[in-house]
Amino acid sequence: RKEVEQDPGPFNVPEGATVAFNCTYSNSASQSFFWYRQDCRKEPKLLMSVYSSGNEDGRFTAQLNRASQYISLLIRDSKLSDSATYLCVVYSGGGADGLTFGKGTHLIIQP
Amino acid sequence: DGGITQSPKYLFRKEGQNVTLSCEQNLNHDAMYWYRQDPGQGLRLIYYSQIVNDFQKGDIAEGYSVSREKKESFPLTVTSAQKNPTAFYLCASRDAGTGFQPQHFGDGTRLSIL
Numbered sequence: 001r002k003e004v005e006q007d008p009g010p011f012n013v014p015e016g017a018t019v020a021f022n023c024t025y026s027n028s029a030s031q032s033f034f035w036y037r038q039d040c041r042k043e044p045k046l047l048m049s050v051y052s053s054g055n056e057d058g059r060f061t062a063q064l065n066r067a068s069q070y071i072s073l074l075i076r077d078s079k080l081s082d083s084a085t086y087l088c089v090v091y092s093g094g095g096a097d098g099l100t101f102g103k104g105t106h107l108i109i110q111p
Numbered sequence: 112d113g114g115i116t117q118s119p120k121y122l123f124r125k126e127g128q129n130v131t132l133s134c135e136q137n138l139n140h141d142a143m144y145w146y147r148q149d150p151g152q153g154l155r156l157i158y159y160s161q162i163v164n165d166f167q168k169g170d171i172a173e174g175y176s177v178s179r180e181k182k183e184s185f186p187l188t189v190t191s192a193q194k195n196p197t198a199f200y201l202c203a204s205r206d207a208g209t210g211f212q213p214q215h216f217g218d219g220t221r222l223s224i225l
Contacts, residue, residue, distance in 0.1 A: 032211045043201055043216040044154075087153070091211045099214070103153035 003027075004090050006102035014110050017078055021105045023088030024070040032091040033071045035062055037084045038104065044087055048073075075107075083109045114138065117202050117217035123225045124189065124196060132187045132220045134202035141207040143185040144214065147171060148199045157200075160185055161207060189222060197223050 003026040013019045023033075032051055036044035048055050050071055054063040061074040075082055088102035115136045124130045134143065142161050146154040156169030160179040174193025179185055185204075189196045199221050203214040 032213075034213045041199070041221075043218045046213050046215065049213055089213075098211075099156075101154045 004088055004100045004102040006086075006088050006105045008103060009106040009108075011105065011107045012110055013078055013107065015078060015080055018074065018076045019078055019107065020072055020074040021086065021107075022070045022072045023090075023102050023105075024068075025088075025090045025092075025100070026069070027090070027092040027100075028066075028069060030069075030090045030092045033062075033064060034089040034091075035060075035071075035073050036087040036089060038087055039084050047086070078109045080109050080111060083107055115202060115204055115215060115217035117200075117220050119220060120218070122220055122222045124222060125225050127191045129188055129190050130222070132189070132200055132202075132222070134185045134187065134217055136183055136185075136202075136204045136217075138204060138206070138215065139182070140204035140215075141182070142205050143179070144203040144205075145169075145175070145177065145185070145187045146201045146203065148201060154201065157187065 005024045034049050035047040037047045038044040048062045050062045050064050059076045064071045085104040085106045087104045090100050092098045118133045144159040145157040147157055148154050155171050157175050158166055158169055158177040160166035163179055163182050166177050166179050174190055176188045199219050201219045202217040205214045206212040
């Protein structure tokens, strides 16, 4: 069974700190990886796409470790507005139904 | 602006009633999806469509139906056979071109039972 696992948290982190969390996947044929941010009672919004070893966008860095089959999301200099649930999505091929969503990691940035 | 529009934002269903959730996109995306999200849970795939006039069942299709008569529209009907319809419903679309492009989501419809 295809699986994507995330620590549900919550991660309670002081403002300004660096936080990282992982997403593990079981299908070694997985090709593409995505991090989405979902605010409470809102739709998921694409944060980053990861197609090779990693990606960086400002304070956010995503890294892919194919050998250990996980992707990580690192947030530097965290802001109060970073509080949200972060969803990991993995594409493993097989057409439109090749997508698997993790259940998300809940992050709370504290002042 | 280009995007995905879901309507209504809130919907109430009576016992034995079918209700239809609208999803329209002007992104010229080929693939469209419907997901259900329950509190504290991940997204579960209901139906998806890769091209007009074609769609496939996802993991939890029972009690739901869809149609894809136009590229930009993918309505979801929650039938009376769906006994526990209360959830947050999300529509998504993506460009099915070269490589795997990520999905983009509408802002969702919250469905509750009266």
